[in-house]
Each structure stands twice: as structure tokens, then as C-alpha cells.
Amino acid sequence: MSTDHPEETPGRYPIAIVGAGALGLSFAARLAGVGPIAVVARNEARARALRSGIEVGGQPIRIAAFTAADAPRADYVIILVKAGDTEAAARCALAMRPKAVLSLQNGLVEERLREVLGALPCGQGVTTAGAWRDGERVVPAGLGETLVPPGFEPVAEQLSRAGLPARVEREIYAARLAKLLVNLAINPVTALFRVPNGALADPPYRICVEALVREAWPVLRAEGLVLNEAAAKTRVFDVIAGTAENRSSMLQDVLAGRPTEIDALTVAFLSLAARHRAEVPTHAALCHLLRLSEASRLGTAASQR
Numbered sequence: 199m200s201t202d203h204p205e206e207t208p209g210r211y212p213i214a215i216v217g218a219g220a221l222g223l224s225f226a227a228r229l230a231g232v233g234p235i236a237v238v239a240r241n242e243a244r245a246r247a248l249r250s251g252i253e254v255g256g257q258p259i260r261i262a263a264f265t266a267a268d269a270p271r272a273d274y275v276i277i278l279v280k281a282g283d284t285e286a287a288a289r290c291a292l293a294m295r296p297k298a299v300l301s302l303q304n305g306l307v308e309e310r311l312r313e314v315l316g317a318l319p320c321g322q323g324v325t326t327a328g329a330w331r332d333g334e335r336v337v338p339a340g341l342g343e344t345l346v347p348p349g350f351e352p353v354a355e356q357l358s359r360a361g362l363p364a365r366v367e368r369e370i371y372a373a374r375l376a377k378l379l380v381n382l383a384i385n386p387v388t389a390l391f392r393v394p395n396g397a398l399a400d401p402p403y404r405i406c407v408e409a410l411v412r413e414a415w416p417v418l419r420a421e422g423l424v425l426n427e428a429a430a431k432t433r434v435f436d437v438i439a440g441t442a443e444n445r446s447s448m449l450q451d452v453l454a455g456r457p458t459e460i461d462a463l464t465v466a467f468l469s470l471a472a473r474h475r476a477e478v479p480t481h482a483a484l485c486h487l488l489r490l491s492e493a494s495r496l497g498t499a500a501s502q503r
């Protein structure tokens with residue numbers, strides 16, 4: 199990881215990341231080792247802290263950090279904010295005059311991006327890379343694999359050079375649906391019952407996960423998921439077994455008192471189900487319970503989110 203001259207500002211960065219959180223900084227730290235990289239933070243205090251130095255994966259690193267107000271120009275902008283901040287991040291990306299904008303967020307956010315970005319090329323990829331925040335530190339939790347839509351070849355190349363396995367996936371929507379399936383089955387249950395992923399393999403949670411997969415599969419299949427029902431179930435329980443000790447991102451949000459990404463995950467899925475006239479009562483019930491609990495936790499009205 200390079201720590202040289204983080205404050206040096208080229209006229210135009212090849213890649214910039216909007217969202218200086220767990221995954222954004224984890225990616226930025228690696229990308230800094232192979233070329234200039236800019237990060238846009240939510241505010242100046244955060245940008246200043248990043249320029250002074252933070253710890254990513256046990257290594258100190260200083261990052262060329264900006265805010266939306268002074269964001270530099272960039273060829274490609276990667277959006278790595280939580281789903282609820284998508285529109286603000288997209289407005290920031292637009293101002294950076296990029297060739298294209300890539301979201302690596304979870305959930306279905308592409309339509310929201312397009313509403314802000316208009317004719318500017320944009321796409322949503324998928325990443326199984328992991329990272330979490332521990333106070334001011336960022337702890338990378340696996341390189342995973344990052345799939346990007348056609349048109350983002352230079353981004354995939356630079357990520358790969360930085361040691362983050364990445365490639366262009368022609369069937370990117372199917373890949374996103376497969377990730378959505380896993381998120382739909384794991385995140386709401388772990389967040390509602392505050393259990394680690396591994397708990398879902400056994401009673402009493404397993405029956406709930408099985409119902410979520412059974413309901414989700416036909417809808418996602420109709421949308422383009424390339425998995426049969428048995429493979430869908432295997433995919434979900436393989437992830438549960440492989441991440442047994444992990445707290446899902448939604449559970450982390452609940453425990454940290456942050457809003458969850460339920461709107462981009464289960465709420466977006468409920469819209470797909472309605473479009474396909476599918477009954478998905480387990481998803482609907484979990485969504486309702488999570489929104490109620492989130493509203494009471496954050497002191498907001500459930501109907502507003």
C-alpha cells in the first residue's frame with residue numbers, strides 16, 4: 199500500500215471512490231498501491247482525518263480525500279455508500295465529470311442511479327469482498343471477487359492489478375440477482391433476531407431462511423437468475439456455512455444504530471414480486487417487522503422509509 203504524497207492532486211484521477219467507509223477505504227488502500235486514487239468522504243472533518251492517516255488492515259495509510267464540494271475530476275467513479283445515500287453520492291459522482299459511474303453497493307440501486315445520472319453511462323456490479331469498521335480502523339475481511347458490467351474494463355483491470363480479483367461479467371444482472379438472493383435470505387433474519395450468520399443453519403431460524411429462499415427463487419428466476427431451486431438453496435446455505443462467524447451488514451447496521459439497507463434489498467424485492475404477481479408473505483412480514491423496529495430504534499416514522 200502506497201503512502202506517498204496522498205495530498206498530491208492530479209488534474210484528473212483514473213478512479214475515484216465516493217464513500218469512505220469499510221469497503222471504500224479497503225479498496226482505496228489497495229488501489230493506492232498501483233496508482234492515484236481519490237476518495238470522497240461525507241464531510242471535511244472525515245476527509246481531513248483520511249489525509250492525516252488511518253489504519254487499514256493494520257497498515258497506516260494516508261489517502262487523497264475530498265468532499266463533494268471540492269471533489270476532483272475522475273475517469274471512473276465507484277460508489278460505495280450505503281443504499282440510503284445513493285442519490286447524494288450519485289450527484290457527487292456526476293459533478294466529477296466521469297466517463298462512467300460504477301456502483302458496487304448491495305441491493306438494487308441502478309434505477310436510482312440512472313435517475314440522477316441521466317445519460318451518463320452507469321452500471322451496478324457485485325462484490326464479495328468484505329470489510330468492516332472498528333472505530334476509526336478498517337478491517338478488510340476477504341478479497342472476494344468483484345464483477346463489473348461491460349464498459350468497466352479499465353476498472354476491473356486496475357482492481358486486479360491492486361490484488362482485488364475482478365472481471366467483466368456479461369450477465370451482470372443475473373450475478374446481482376444471485377447476490378440479492380443471498381442477502382434477502384440472510385440479512386433480514388440476522389438483523390431482526392441479532393444472530394450471527396451461522397445461526398441460520400439450525401432451528402429455529404433455518405425454517406425461516408428456507409421459506410425466504412422458496413418464495414424468492416421463482417421471482418428472481420423470472421427476472422433472470424440462473425439457478426434452479428435446489429441450487430439456490432445450496433448457494434444460500436453454503437454462504438451461511440462459509441460466513442458462520444460473521445455478522446451480516448444489516449446486523450452491523452442495527453448494532454451500530456445506523457439505518458439498514460432494507461429498502462434496496464427486501465423492499466426492492468417486494469416490488470419485483472408485485473410485478474410478477476407472486477405471493478411472498480415471509481419477506482413481507484420480515485420487512486414490516488424490520489421497518490417497525492428500525493423506526494422505533496431511530497425515532498422515525500415507519501411509513502417515511
Ligand SMILES: NC(=O)c1ccc[n+]([C@@H]2O[C@H](COP(=O)([O-])OP(=O)(O)OC[C@H]3O[C@@H](n4cnc5c(N)ncnc54)[C@H](OP(=O)(O)O)[C@@H]3O)[C@@H](O)[C@H]2O)c1
Binds near residue numbers: 221238304326
Ligand atoms: N462492507 C462489506 O463487507 C460490503 C461487502 C459487499 C458490499 N457492500 C456494500 O457496499 C456499500 C458500502 O458498504 P460499507 O460497509 O463500506 O458501508 P460504510 O462502512 O457505512 O461506508 C459508507 C461510507 O459512505 C459515507 N457516505 C455516505 N454518504 C456519502 C456521500 N454523500 N458522500 C460521500 N460519502 C458518503 C459514509 O459516511 P458516514 O460514516 O458519515 O455515514 C460512510 O463512511 C453498501 O451498499 C454495502 O452493502 C459492503
